[in-house]
Amino acid sequence: MAMWFGSHESSGLGLNHSPHSPHMRSSQEPFSLGQDHEGVQSVINSTSCYDLMRNSSKIILFETTIPFQLAFYALLEHAADVAPLWDAQKQSFTGMLSTEDFIHTLRKYQENTSAVQNFELKSVEEIINLDIHQFGTDFHSIDAEDSVHQLCAVLARLETNHAAVMDPDTGSLVAMLGYMDILHLLIQLSQKFPAFFETSLETASIGNFRNIVTAPRSTNVAAALATVDVRDLSCLPITDETGRVIGLYQPKDVTFIQKTANTEVPISNVSTLLLDDILNHQQSTQSLTYSCICTLNESIKVVLERMANSRLSQLACVDQTGSCLGIVQIRDILSFIFPGDNSI
Numbered sequence: 258m259a260m261w262f263g264s265h266e267s268s269g270l271g272l273n274h275s276p277h278s279p280h281m282r283s284s285q286e287p288f289s290l291g292q293d294h295e296g297v298q299s300v301i302n303s304t305s306c307y308d309l310m311r312n313s314s315k316i317i318l319f320e321t322t323i324p325f326q327l328a329f330y331a332l333l334e335h336a337a338d339v340a341p342l343w344d345a346q347k348q349s350f351t352g353m354l355s356t357e358d359f360i361h362t363l364r365k366y367q368e369n370t371s372a373v374q375n376f377e378l379k380s381v382e383e384i385i386n387l388d389i390h391q392f393g394t395d396f397h398s399i400d401a402e403d404s405v406h407q408l409c410a411v412l413a414r415l416e417t418n419h420a421a422v423m424d425p426d427t428g429s430l431v432a433m434l435g436y437m438d439i440l441h442l443l444i445q446l447s448q449k450f451p452a453f454f455e456t457s458l459e460t461a462s463i464g465n466f467r468n469i470v471t472a473p474r475s476t477n478v479a480a481a482l483a484t485v486d487v488r489d490l491s492c493l494p495i496t497d498e499t500g501r502v503i504g505l506y507q508p509k510d511v512t513f514i515q516k517t518a519n520t521e522v523p524i525s526n527v528s529t530l531l532l533d534d535i536l537n538h539q540q541s542t543q544s545l546t547y548s549c550i551c552t553l554n555e556s557i558k559v560v561l562e563r564m565a566n567s568r569l570s571q572l573a574c575v576d577q578t579g580s581c582l583g584i585v586q587i588r589d590i591l592s593f594i595f596p597g598d599n600s601i
Contacts, residue, residue: 301409318430420433463592469584546567560572
């Protein structure tokens with residue numbers, strides 16, 4: 258169903274680099290579980306994007322002429338992270354708009370309010386043309402008959418979490434697929450090839466353990482956003498006073514912003530709220546199975562199931578004291594499945 262909307266080294270911001278670096282197998286050392294490994298690769302290579310699509314789903318589309326702020330609230334209302342942008346004059350898709358784009362644009366606007374007058378009235382196209390935050394100028398897609406492996410390659414090449422899927426016969430947009438959709442396939446594979454997915458993170462050398470930045474719960478949201486943006490981070494583990502990870506901040510965590518026609522209110526929220534406020538909001542909406550952490554001795558299967566239960570594409574990997582060692586993403590697990598494949 259398509260929905261159309263038209264016409265611990267201080268960095269000076271209370272953020273810390275993780276000093277930990279676990280001993281793990283070198284990524285150059287070969288690792289294989291024989292037929293199980295080949296079986297997993299074969300299924301991913303032979304499964305199409307069509308196969309990955311849900312039987313019932315909705316697609317949010319935006320014309321570039323609608324108000325930018327309205328588009329953001331529409332994403333929130335329909336629990337969508339991203340939507341394609343349609344230019345009615347060009348009769349083509351021109352780019353994508355995500356919740357992250359909105360929050361980063363707000364931050365840029367806050368830094369230079371003279372650049373945008375009547376922000377809340379500006380259309381998506383007008384905001385794009387102001388070039389205060391780069392988005393919406395490039396549209397990439399994948400054919401529905403292409404494999405999940407090809408989908409993984411597109412996501413990695415574009416450094417994005419979602420890709421538009423087109424019907425190769427009609428040229429119509431049929432789905433938006435991303436790492437969370439791939440996650441469900443990996444969980445199915447973990448049941449079919451249990452031995453492979455019982456491998457621990459440490460044995461498989463899965464995760465990023467370099468240049469990890471954490472943020473105390475007392476960190477200002479604006480400072481966290483700036484750090485994520487400048488350092489090109491996928492997330493920020495949130496820590497308590499002892500350095501223990503107690504939450505995970507992602508740029509798309511913007512649902513706490515008050516729905517209002519007054520632009521100054523969201524901007525004020527970004528300026529005054531703390532990561533602790535986001536934690537409180539998360540805790541009020543999370544299920545009892547939510548957890549944003551994992552450990553090196555846990556299996557790939559356990560990590561995948563935790564991601565699914567918590568609706569996260571990444572987890573903070575912690576040591577016995579709860580201190581952050583690194584970040585484990587779905588993409589890291591895919592890299593383990595396809596070693597040496599630089600496209601993923």
